Amino acid sequence: AKEIGKRQIVVFDQEMKKAVAEKAEIQNNLRKAIVNEEFILHYQPQVDPYTGRVLGLEALIRWQKDDTLIPPNKFIGIAEETGLIVPIGDWVLKRACAFLKRMHDMGHHELTMAVNISALQLQEEEFVENVLQVLQENGLEPNRLELEITETMLIEFLDKKIHNVLNSLKENRIKISLDDFGLGYSSLNYIKQLPISTLKVDKSFIDDIHDAQDCKNLTGMIVTLAHQLGLKVVAEGVERPEQKEYLMRYKCDAIQGYLMSKPLPEEQVIDLLKGHLQS
Ligand code: C2E
Ligand code: CA
Numbered sequence: 001a002k003e004i005g006k007r008q009i010v011v012f013d014q015e016m017k018k019a020v021a022e023k024a025e026i027q028n029n030l031r032k033a034i035v036n037e038e039f040i041l042h043y044q045p046q047v048d049p050y051t052g053r054v055l056g057l058e059a060l061i062r063w064q065k066d067d068t069l070i071p072p073n074k075f076i077g078i079a080e081e082t083g084l085i086v087p088i089g090d091w092v093l094k095r096a097c098a099f100l101k102r103m104h105d106m107g108h109h110e111l112t113m114a115v116n117i118s119a120l121q122l123q124e125e126e127f128v129e130n131v132l133q134v135l136q137e138n139g140l141e142p143n144r145l146e147l148e149i150t151e152t153m154l155i156e157f158l159d160k161k162i163h164n165v166l167n168s169l170k171e172n173r174i175k176i177s178l179d180d181f182g183l184g185y186s187s188l189n190y191i192k193q194l195p196i197s198t199l200k201v202d203k204s205f206i207d208d209i210h211d212a213q214d215c216k217n218l219t220g221m222i223v224t225l226a227h228q229l230g231l232k233v234v235a236e237g238v239e240r241p242e243q244k245e246y247l248m249r250y251k252c253d254a255i256q257g258y259l260m261s262k263p264l265p266e267e268q269v270i271d272l273l274k275g276h277l278q279s
């Protein structure tokens with residue numbers, strides 16, 4: 001038994017070393033990726049389900065490495081662990097705002113931009129000033145920008161300092177939305193005290209909607225309660241018409257998902273929006 005134990009430790013140790021080496025390599029490559037500008041953004045439309053109009057876009061990062069497009073789930077976690085999310089997040093904000101400016105100049109004046117933010121970025125001393133500067137450089141109204149932060153991460157990191165940052169963003173008319181809402185189990189009573197404007201209901205709740213009349217689903221209740229608290233509701237991961245019908249029944253404000261469009265590169269967003277100016 002002693003021998004087996006030893007062998008297990010050896011195997012475990014080798015696997016640990018391999019995992020550590022792999023992580024170090026991704027970390028190294030991430031650093032290079034920042035310098036070499038290997039990141040790109042795709043944008044997913046947020047749509048008004050009642051009119052079909054595109055209300056806003058969500059910027060979603062991808063890593064263009066050699067010939068492959070690496071999805072964010074493969075590197076955002078490591079970027080967060082190593083703090084590299086801060087310079088990467090800076091780049092995302094700048095790039096997304098520059099694209100929004102371009103869209104405004106093309107006539108889409110009302111369009112909003114949602115950008116995913118890590119709690120680590122909120123902890124940066126100059127975060128608010130930095131965001132305001134990017135907006136100013138692009139001549140954008142602050143209320144056209146919406147910062148998305150996940151419910152779980154916000155609750156985990158929330159302290160007096162971050163609360164002040166959120167208040168300061170709100171005072172400056174920058175919107176905050178609570179992403180992946182429902183996964184963090186926070187009560188709406190608690191949410192009520194936060195200076196946020198939008199709840200993004202997590203896809204897992206939308207997945208559970210099986211027909212438009214579904215009365216066992218929680219989403220409708222979340223939408224109703226959120227509205228009572230004066231919050232806007234966006235549903236993510238809408239894939240089927242019956243989910244859209246259900247969400248419309250509960251007066252959900254905006255929907256996002258493959259049913260309307262997957263995330264698109266800049267030029268395809270421009271094409272998609274072309275039809276919008278005539279109306
Ligand atoms: P998220 O913010 O919850 O973004 C939604 C994800 O669901 C996106 O995956 C999107 O492509 C995908 N999606 C949208 N509609 C549908 C649908 O109808 N069906 C299905 N199956 N999926 C759908 P993506 O682009 O791979 O991003 C994954 C996560 O990576 C994001 O989840 C977000 O948490 C994170 N992320 C992306 N970009 C950034 C960024 O710039 N900064 C930070 N900190 N995180 C980011
Ligand atoms: Ca998001």
Ligand code: CA
Binds near residue numbers: 180
């Ligand atoms: Ca989300």
Ligand code: CA
Binds near residue numbers: 180
């Ligand atoms: Ca989600």
